[in-house]
Amino acid sequence: MQERVAQFEVDHVGFLDASGQVLEDLPEDIADLEVIKQGYRSMVLTRLFDARAINLQRTGQLGTFPSSLGQEAVTIGFSLAMQPNDRLVPSYREHGALLCRGVTLCELLLYWGGDERGSDYQQARKDFPLAVPIATQCLHAAGVATAIKLRSEPQAVVTVCGDGATSKGDFAEALNVAGVWQLPILFVVTNNQWAISVPRESQSHAQTLAQKAIAAGIDCLQVDGNDLLAVEYASRKALERARAGGGPFLIEAITYRMGDHTTADDARRYRDDDEVSSHWQGDPVARIRSYLVEQGGWTKDQEEALQADCQVELERAVADYLAVTPQPASAMFDYLYAELPQAYEGQRQQVIDRAAEGKTDE
Numbered sequence: 001m002q003e004r005v006a007q008f009e010v011d012h013v014g015f016l017d018a019s020g021q022v023l024e025d026l027p028e029d030i031a032d033l034e035v036i037k038q039g040y041r042s043m044v045l046t047r048l049f050d051a052r053a054i055n056l057q058r059t060g061q062l063g064t065f066p067s068s069l070g071q072e073a074v075t076i077g078f079s080l081a082m083q084p085n086d087r088l089v090p091s092y093r094e095h096g097a098l099l100c101r102g103v104t105l106c107e108l109l110l111y112w113g114g115d116e117r118g119s120d121y122q123q124a125r126k127d128f129p130l131a132v133p134i135a136t137q138c139l140h141a142a143g144v145a146t147a148i149k150l151r152s153e154p155q156a157v158v159t160v161c162g163d164g165a166t167s168k169g170d171f172a173e174a175l176n177v178a179g180v181w182q183l184p185i186l187f188v189v190t191n192n193q194w195a196i197s198v199p200r201e202s203q204s205h206a207q208t209l210a211q212k213a214i215a216a217g218i219d220c221l222q223v224d225g226n227d228l229l230a231v232e233y234a235s236r237k238a239l240e241r242a243r244a245g246g247g248p249f250l251i252e253a254i255t256y257r258m259g260d261h262t263t264a265d266d267a268r269r270y271r272d273d274d275e276v277s278s279h280w281q282g283d284p285v286a287r288i289r290s291y292l293v294e295q296g297g298w299t300k301d302q303e304e305a306l307q308a309d310c311q312v313e314l315e316r317a318v319a320d321y322l323a324v325t326p327q328p329a330s331a332m333f334d335y336l337y338a339e340l341p342q343a344y345e346g347q348r349q350q351v352i353d354r355a356a357e358g359k360t361d362e
Contacts, residue, residue, distance in 0.1 A: 010210045013234050014224030018282045020290025031080065031232050033297040039080050039228050040292060043072040043285050045310045046096035049105060050259075052314055053112060057263045061322065063114050068093045070226075070258030073284035074190050076100060077231025078158055078251075081239055087148075088127040089141035089159040091134075093190070097160075101127055105317030106324075115327060116335040135165035138174035138187065145183035145248075156242040157185040158235075164195025166209050172216075175250070179216035182247035186238045187213070189250065190225065192257035197270040213250035225253030226284040229291070256282070329355055 015030070017023055031039075050069050056062035068075060071093065079100035082088065088101055095108055102123030110118030111130060119129035128144075131137040141159030148155050165171050166189055178185050189209050193200045206212060213220040221238075223230045231253055238249035256279040260267045267276075292298035333340055333348040340348065 008211065008214050010208050010214075010220060010222055012222045012224070013230050014227050015229045015233070016224075016227045016287055016291055018226075018287065020287045020294060022291075026229070027233065029233075030229060031236075033292070033295060035080060035232070036228065036288065036292060037297060039076045039232065040285075040288050040298075041306055041310070042076045042079075042096055042100050043228070043288065044306060045099060045313070046072050046076065047285060048310050048314055049095060049099075049108070052318060053109065054259075054263060056109070056318070057112075062109065062112050064262050064264045065112050066093050066262045067259035068095055070279065070284065071190060071192055071255045072096055073228040073231055073288065074188065074225045074253040074255055075160075077225075077228050077253075078160075078186070078188055078235040080232045081235035082158060083155075083239075083243075085126075085153075085155045086239065086243075087141075087144050087155065087157045088124070089137045089144060089157060090128065090130055091137055091160050091162060091165070091190075092130045092132045093162075094130070094160055098124065098127070098130070103127075105314060106320045109317065109321035110324065113321065115324070116331070117327070135161055135168035135170035135174075137161065138165070138171050141185055141187075142174045142177050142183060145178065145185040146181060148184055149181065154243050155184065156239045157183075158188060158239070159185065160188045160190060162195060163189060163191040163193065163200055163209055164198065164203060165189075166212055167195075167203055172212075175213060175216035175218060175248075178248040179213075179218045182245075184242040184245070185248045186235065186242060187218075187248065187250040188235070189252045190255060191252050192225075192255050194257050194261070194267075194271070196261045196265065197267075199271075208252060210250060210252035213248075218248045218250055220250040220252070222252045222254060225255030226282045226287060228284060228288045255284070328352075 015023060015026055050067045053062055053065045057065045075094045075096035079097040088097060090097060103121050107118045107121060138159050138161055141157045145157040191209055195203055208222055210220040210222045221234055223234045225231060234251055330348055330351045333344055
């Protein structure tokens with residue numbers, strides 16, 4: 001005898017088409033215009049920051065940098081849904097979310113400039129720093145969520161990874177423990193279609209990446225990641241549920257990486273310009289701006305003022321970053337351990353001595 005013991009579905013949520021027009025009647029509790037204006041400002045600032053950071057890297061004033069061009073609605077969307085006491089455990093492309101959480105532009109520049117002081121956020125003290133390793137942050141987030149549950153705190157954790165990270169064991173292990181222990185955590189999978197040079201269709205034969213949560217007993221949803229309204233709405237519902245004890249949730253946000261993987265990459269080697277150009281039609285920044293204009297909540301004067309204000313804020317941050325005195329070479333030993341192991345003390349002293357000798361030679 002054969003009988004079906006389980007059946008699953010994955011829903012897709014999107015409220016705006018590529019031109020910013022509403023597809024259907026919006027939910028009654030959709031984010032109001034003031035929240036969306038706040039989100040739009042953050043998206044504009046994030047995009048300007050991206051461009052400026054790339055210029056700094058090209059002129060030798062910043063280290064390797066990963067652009068979030070084209071993905072701004074994802075990072076800003078879930079950050080708008082978070083409460084101040086929630087915890088963010090990001091990957092390496094969530095500049096916009098960190099800015100929304102209170103991290104400064106200068107701190108972000110310091111981090112990508114190789115200065116660990118950039119991870120010592122003065123405002124978002126409980127959020128984790130950017131994580132370059134792939135999917136390891138998912139396990140860290142599960143640990144944080146475990147602590148929150150044990151303390152019965154009305155908080156939730158948001159962790160973010162890319163489509164490529166869903167092929168890593170760390171991701172599967174984090175999902176498994178989150179499902180078993182019913183942890184208050186939201187997994188956001190930013191499906192930007194490329195894991196460096198590996199396209200989405202070569203990574204997984206699964207119809208969606210959201211369905212990977214089903215095996216762990218976790219509810220999931222796929223959203224239009226270029227639709228700020230949809231990302232904010234889906235994230236808010238998931239986080240409200242998590243804080244109330246409803247367990248974990250996974251959102252797969254469909255978007256596209258418009259730029260290179262990082263400034264060390266040249267995406268033209270593995271994808272056509274025509275492919276990239278076609279995705280500009282779904283530009284999340286232009287889409288939500290069109291929505292605001294259509295709703296009567298945004299004018300040309302407001303747009304010009306916003307662009308000018310963001311440029312001033314950005315240039316001030318760049319000036320502050322460039323004025324920071326670099327740390328000595330010995331600082332490489334200062335951020336790994338609470339107490340430096342004895343085996344490294346001698347090495348640290350050697351670095352200090354050689355630096356002193358170099359100054360004497362000068």
